[in-house]
Amino acid sequence: MNMLSQFLWVILPYLCIAVFIVGHIFRYRTDKFNWTAKSSEFIEKKQLMVGSILFHLGIIPVILGHVSGLGIPKSWTQALGISDHLYHMGALYGGGFFGVLTLAGMIILTARRFTIKSVRKLSSASDLIVNVLLLFIVFMGMFSTIVTNVVQPEFDYRESISVWFRGLLILRPDASLMADVPVSFKIHVLSGFIIFGLWPFTRLVHVWSVPLNYVGRSYIIYRKHRAS
Secondary structure: OOHHHHHHHHHHHHHHHHHHHHHHHHHHHHOHHHOOOOOOOOOOOHHHHHHHHHHHHHHHHHHHHHHHHHHOOHHHHHHOOOOHHHHHHHHHHHHHHHHHHHHHHHHHHHHHHHHOHHHHHHOOHHHHHHHHHHHHHHHHHHHHHHHHHHHOOOOOHHHOHHHHHHHHHOOOOOHHHHOOOOHHHHHHHHHHHHHHHHHHHOHHHHHHHOOOHHHHOOOOOOOOOOOO
16 A cells, blocks of 8 residues: 555545644634624625525535435445445435535535625635635535446445545544545545635634524514604
């Protein structure tokens, strides 16, 4: 096994995970007041609304699909009576549908950020990089799901990528598991880890600022002021 494989499938993932964790802690402690995303809604609202709705409707099921696909061993789904063919069809059509929504949303949001001059001026370099990288990751995921799985139907990521990923989590990585993985899947995986490494230094940190306390807080009552 050469050093490049060790770097790509062992060192780089752990490095990105470490930067992800330490970077978030460092930024929160030193830059808490900028833990947000600059809104450009007041500049342009229609494309932002359509792109955001499509992206978020798609990305949540996509993330859940990735978590189950990478985290749940193939033997477990078989034990539940889910055949390989049924699982593959669900991943292809279900994942493809929500992937298309995510991709459409990212195309709209990325085009908006680059083509609307006032939005582009408000954007930082990291905003532009994140948009392009997210679009690339989603595109490669769709390409792998629709094209690669059709061209190479014998490939089963649950016997290679999933096993490798779980090995990373339990500190027993095996780079050899990624040797025969199609290039499109490799690019998708590596770009995913890169976005994790960049995450703490971009607007993506606002993902962790979901205002859950709004659900249980008391209503704010506004009363009209009457001049005496």
